[in-house]
Amino acid sequence: MDGDFKAEPFKIKAVEPIQLIPRREREEAIQKVGYNLFSLNSDQVYIDLLTDSGTGAMSDRQWAGLMQGDESYAGSDNYQKLVAVVQELFDYEYTIPAHQGRGAEQVLFPLLAGKGQYGISNMHFDTTKAHVELAGAKAVDMFTENAVETGKYHPFKGNLDVEKAEEFIQEKGTEKIAFIIMTITCNSAGGQPVSLENIKNTKLLADRYDIPLLLDAARFAENAYFIKQREEGYQDKTIKTIVKEMFSYAEAFTLSAKKDAIANIGGLIGIKDDEKLYKRARSRSVPLEGFPTYGGLAGRDMEAIARGLREVIQLEYLDYRIGQVKYLGDNLREAGIPIQYPVGGHAVFVDAGKMAPHIPHNQFPGQALGVELYKEAGVRGVEVGTLLLGRDPDTGENLQAPLELLRLAIPRRVYTDNHLDVVTEGMKRVRDKADQLSGLKFTYEPEVLRHFTAKFEPVK
Numbered sequence: 001m002d003g004d005f006k007a008e009p010f011k012i013k014a015v016e017p018i019q020l021i022p023r024r025e026r027e028e029a030i031q032k033v034g035y036n037l038f039s040l041n042s043d044q045v046y047i048d049l050l051t052d053s054g055t056g057a058m059s060d061r062q063w064a065g066l067m068q069g070d071e072s073y074a075g076s077d078n079y080q081k082l083v084a085v086v087q088e089l090f091d092y093e094y095t096i097p098a099h100q101g102r103g104a105e106q107v108l109f110p111l112l113a114g115k116g117q118y119g120i121s122n123m124h125f126d127t128t129k130a131h132v133e134l135a136g137a138k139a140v141d142m143f144t145e146n147a148v149e150t151g152k153y154h155p156f157k158g159n160l161d162v163e164k165a166e167e168f169i170q171e172k173g174t175e176k177i178a179f180i181i182m183t184i185t186c187n188s189a190g191g192q193p194v195s196l197e198n199i200k201n202t203k204l205l206a207d208r209y210d211i212p213l214l215l216d217a218a219r220f221a222e223n224a225y226f227i228k229q230r231e232e233g234y235q236d237k238t239i240k241t242i243v244k245e246m247f248s249y250a251e252a253f254t255l256s257a258k259k260d261a262i263a264n265i266g267g268l269i270g271i272k273d274d275e276k277l278y279k280r281a282r283s284r285s286v287p288l289e290g291f292p293t294y295g296g297l298a299g300r301d302m303e304a305i306a307r308g309l310r311e312v313i314q315l316e317y318l319d320y321r322i323g324q325v326k327y328l329g330d331n332l333r334e335a336g337i338p339i340q341y342p343v344g345g346h347a348v349f350v351d352a353g354k355m356a357p358h359i360p361h362n363q364f365p366g367q368a369l370g371v372e373l374y375k376e377a378g379v380r381g382v383e384v385g386t387l388l389l390g391r392d393p394d395t396g397e398n399l400q401a402p403l404e405l406l407r408l409a410i411p412r413r414v415y416t417d418n419h420l421d422v423v424t425e426g427m428k429r430v431r432d433k434a435d436q437l438s439g440l441k442f443t444y445e446p447e448v449l450r451h452f453t454a455k456f457e458p459v460k
Ligand SMILES: *Cc1c(COP(=O)(O)O)cnc(C)c1O
Pocket: 053, 100, 101, 102, 103, 125, 127, 128, 183, 184, 187, 216, 218, 255, 256, 257, 258, 259, 266, 267
């Protein structure tokens, strides 16, 4: 009855003006920055779908919490609240804050991984891969075939291929495997969820070979929502119960608080009960991130995260959140635009490889489409494909991504459906000229994480 009414579960208390600069100015702007969307100023962008990271709108309660920041160097009250929420939601004994997700990674990973080893994941996020490799290990992705069949429905495209992982472990030898890290939701596959069955089976695999299982848990609540919607036996469970079960199978997690904690900055390390590991991480945190009761954050940031973690598991919020991403995805599909289907939790991923098949992977079809969408509608997305993947660290060879995607990430609680209608309209215009678009080639290519600062020119 009441469920028939579906609007945003909030009203808007503060607004931030945005504007669409004229097309001629957009064309000049994007040419001037070498066709790299990261190099645009935000005031040159109308609707910014570059990322859902740190771009969410905090609630009035989170803002109010900022005023209760306890900025003590050691033993801040906000840290205690953070520890309490981590214990309550995840049942993990130890919490170390970090300035953001990658800060957590740089503290934890070198304690578990070293030279000549491998980190196995369903799909590593780019900074996660970078930190596994900075620790001297090699990051290998073991996703299932479903993840790359963008047009075909599968409820859990984020799953890890347990069989493939087991073969790999047997081939390399147990001592060569540093850890398995499960990314929930699987960002690089399109924000696709991982089933609880798959987390459980991965845990069984990890136990068989005595390998630690970690979670890269940036979007844990979105993942839990999909489990509730799609996995047999979980319909009647609360999000909180599902979250607790997900975390019960891992030893430790790293988490970017800029996603599902709906904070503008922050990250966390959680360790279930391994006191020795906690003590080592705590020592490493001091020179890298800060004293372990603040880890590079202000007290007020920790308060915002603690409050955000409680808000994000509310079912009304997740209904709205996942519903809005689906709304954009459905509209694009209706317009004949190929996307990763079903849509994931935080973004719609347009299949640029399918939309502009004449552009070869090393001329970055996702980037070409993103540039065109900006010119058409002032909307900023981001390439997730060969450009992002980079080169093989050993051979220097250009790798080819399994998918060439343009990611349209939706910030949490920020844009209305009207904004998303502009995105659909812009994508329709891109669709109409997709077969005439040219690819891009480097005029400057940095050695690591090249997508952030590279410059391009169109291929003639
Ligand atoms: C964002 C993200 C990270 C890194 O977190 P930052 O806060 O951006 O440093 C790691 N893993 C995943 C899956 C992410 O989405």
